[in-house]
Amino acid sequence: MKIEGAVAVLALITGGLWKENHYLETNKVVYRDSKIPPDFKGYRILQVSDLHSQRFGKRQVNLIKRTKELEPDVIFLTGDMIDRNHTNIERSMDYLEEAVKIAPVICVLGNHEFEAKKGDIFIQEMRRIGIRVLKDEKIYLEKKESRIPVIGIDDPYVLPKCKGEDYDRISSYDFVQRLKKVMKHKEEGFTILLSHRPEFFHIYIRTGMSLIFSGHAHGGQFRIKKDIGLLAPHQGFFPKYVSGIYQEGETSMVVSRGLGNSLFPFRIRNRPELVLVELS
Template sequence: MKKLLLVLFVIMAGAGWLYWGNITPVVTTHNVQLDDLPNEFSGLKIIQLSDLHDAEFGEGQANLIQAVTDRAPDLIFLTGDMIDSNRYDLEQSLALVRGLQQVAPMYYVTGNHEIATKEVEYIKAELSGLGVTVLSNESAQFTKGNVSLEIFGIEDPLDGVPVHHALEQHPREGAVRLTLSHRPEVFEEYVTAGEQLVFTGHAHGGQIRLWGIDGVIAPGQGFFPAYTSGVYEEAGTQMIVSRGLGNSVFPLRVGNRPEIVEVILE
């Protein structure tokens, strides 16, 4: 009887840990140095949200909205897969956007799931209507005082335009460029193009992160992926990979809490 109770306790404790680890976002902060960053942008705080996949964090996304609001960001980057094409519920994503409208300017790029819905133009229109700057292989300028930095957004390549083509057709316009792209697996293409700082998601943190393993499987990378979480640097290019917030085909994160990424430029 005691052994049975112990087994039941372990099962219940494990289930509770898994549940908690899938509904409680963690904030990860990266201080990133950029060459030629104007003094006006030193200390600029960016919140990156990625791969929501229609997950819900409190009624009307209240918990997620509060967590972002508490960080008082200057900019918010949404790097794709705000919805899930398998259980499409745009309203859950729009609730998050509405709750963040007054917090900071928002910039968005598509992920593969938006493209897969075949309703990507409608999704973009809804986001634009809420004041989000939608970037589809194009740039916007963010100005502070008399200086600007370029924010470039790459449409997910599922739309038919490979990432390297988008980069070739839109070279950097100014001294400082922040690039939003859903895909981390093409890191070498960002390096070749000379991108400075790239914000990506898509990998879901490798889904399972236990016993020192930095992720077991990721879309576009397969088993034991190379790019799952944190900052990767090569030849002057830095790439940030968000672990994301929700799940898609595999319904659970293991040792891999949903992530809000905070980046402070220096």
């Protein structure tokens, strides 16, 4: 039996298989921080991550419906909205064209946007419909007389691949240098960082960021327990950062399990999710 077939049988026995997922789980986090401006009390941030051109009903009707129900004030996209192996720009845009009608959409790119052959076209399409794509940039969320800085940094794979070299090592070094440069413009007070990669949490802590939104780990793909995953990109087996909220000192990181899959088409005990963070 092929490995995919064996996993499918195992998942059906355990009741934990999701492929071409239509079931959406929503996880809500109430995030408290004394540095949050009072005007932002109750502000709702919807994180959408790692769609990988997955389908949630015809023309993404299920995903759009759930997004409307959550009534976000802003939507953060944290990368890999398309997939390099089975790129379907139309399927991703079906959702995004409706999302921008619900709330402002702010995006950082993942490795798949840079690896897909049509990645540049997809980025152009996002900008065309009004999505703000942050490439090592800072913008502000505004409410009444207050504002919160949001910094977005490009994925390490923005660096063109260099044949015959240790690409991950080189691109990671470049990523850290770019992050340091962006952080020179960091302001005091509550600041949000959008970055596709959770494995750099130890670096984010040093920057003094308040709250990070990240994805990429796919919830560990196969979850052994609630917060224990088997495998994640760039973290390997039994990854440290798979889902939920992680905190060290005054820095917290929200990691979404995401919506779609990439190389392996199944999830086990790992439903696709939307994350709603309410500031308090």
